[in-house]
Amino acid sequence: MNVTGTLSDQAIAVARSRGIARARDFREAGIPPASIARLCEQGQLVRLARGLYQLADAEDIDAAHSLAEAARLAPHGVIALLSALQYHGLTTQLPHAVWICFHHKARIPRTLPFRMETVRASGEAFEAGRMTVEIEGVAVPIYDPAKTIVDCFKYRSRVGLDVAIEALRDGLRQRKASRADLRRYATICRVENVMRPYLESLS
Numbered sequence: 001m002n003v004t005g006t007l008s009d010q011a012i013a014v015a016r017s018r019g020i021a022r023a024r025d026f027r028e029a030g031i032p033p034a035s036i037a038r039l040c041e042q043g044q045l046v047r048l049a050r051g052l053y054q055l056a057d058a059e060d061i062d063a064a065h066s067l068a069e070a071a072r073l074a075p076h077g078v079i080a081l082l083s084a085l086q087y088h089g090l091t092t093q094l095p096h097a098v099w100i101c102f103h104h105k106a107r108i109p110r111t112l113p114f115r116m117e118t119v120r121a122s123g124e125a126f127e128a129g130r131m132t133v134e135i136e137g138v139a140v141p142i143y144d145p146a147k148t149i150v151d152c153f154k155y156r157s158r159v160g161l162d163v164a165i166e167a168l169r170d171g172l173r174q175r176k177a178s179r180a181d182l183r184r185y186a187t188i189c190r191v192e193n194v195m196r197p198y199l200e201s202l203s
Contacts, residue, residue: 007035008044015045015055019137020072023051054136066114068138070098076106078130079142080119081151081159087133088145088176090167101126101143101151119155124188145171146181153198154189168198 011031015021026036036053039045045053052072064087067079077100084099085091097115102108104122129147132139143151149171152164171177179199186192 007031008039011035011039012044012055015053017137019054019135020048020068021053022072023053026053064135066098067140067142068135069114070100070112070116071135071138071140073112074100074102074109074116077102077108077118077141078126079140080148081117081155082163084143084145084148085152085163085167087142088148088171089174090145090149090170090176091163092166093163117158119151119158128188129185144181146177147185149177150182150185150189150191150195153186153191153195156194165198168195169202172202 010029011026014025014029014031018025023033023036026033036045040047040053043056046056048054048069052069067083067087070077070079079087079099080101081099082091082093082095083097086093086095097117099117099119101119101121103126104120106120108118109116129143129150130141131144132141134140149164149167152159152167153161156164168177168182171182172179182195182199183192186195
């Protein structure tokens with residue numbers, strides 16, 4: 001029995017099913033680190049960061065790739081603000097970093113293979129509007145369009161009021177965000193007074 005071949009096949013299967021696999025994923029499947037190192041040397045796996053791997057023949061990296069990486073390396077965070085806007089097609093901005101919202105008590109990873117911008121929230125402001133999308137086989141938590149737009153008004157000093165207004169206009173025009181949801185999230189995030197004149201002007 002070719003044990004090496006079997007372990008390699010298992011490791012590749014894990015990486016393919018996960019999209020982006022952590023060392024822990026391989027360990028839980030009974031695959032030793034030596035097998036992972038051998039696959040990297042052979043060019044079958046690519047080490048993206050410490051403890052993070054992807055198949056070498058994975059689809060071309062695009063803007064969403066870093067979101068999948070973030071979901072694996074920062075599993076307690078939620079993709080937010082400019083990164084969520086870009087995913088939902090509600091901005092012309094090209095984020096220079098991955099924007100992630102963390103619970104106010106969560107630990108934020110310090111070493112990541114990409115630039116990260118973070119904000120914190122708690123309670124319903126953190127939980128409301130969360131959804132999960134699949135990117136490269138990875139379940140990525142991200143805020144829905146309406147919550148993302150409201151967050152842009154909440155953190156307008158970070159992303160710019162012009163970005164928030166553009167997102168609001170496009171969200172309504174593309175029918176990706178309803179006025180009811182926008183008002184509900186605005187109340188949760190305590191920015192209803194800030195958003196009201198913009199919502200009224202776009203009636």
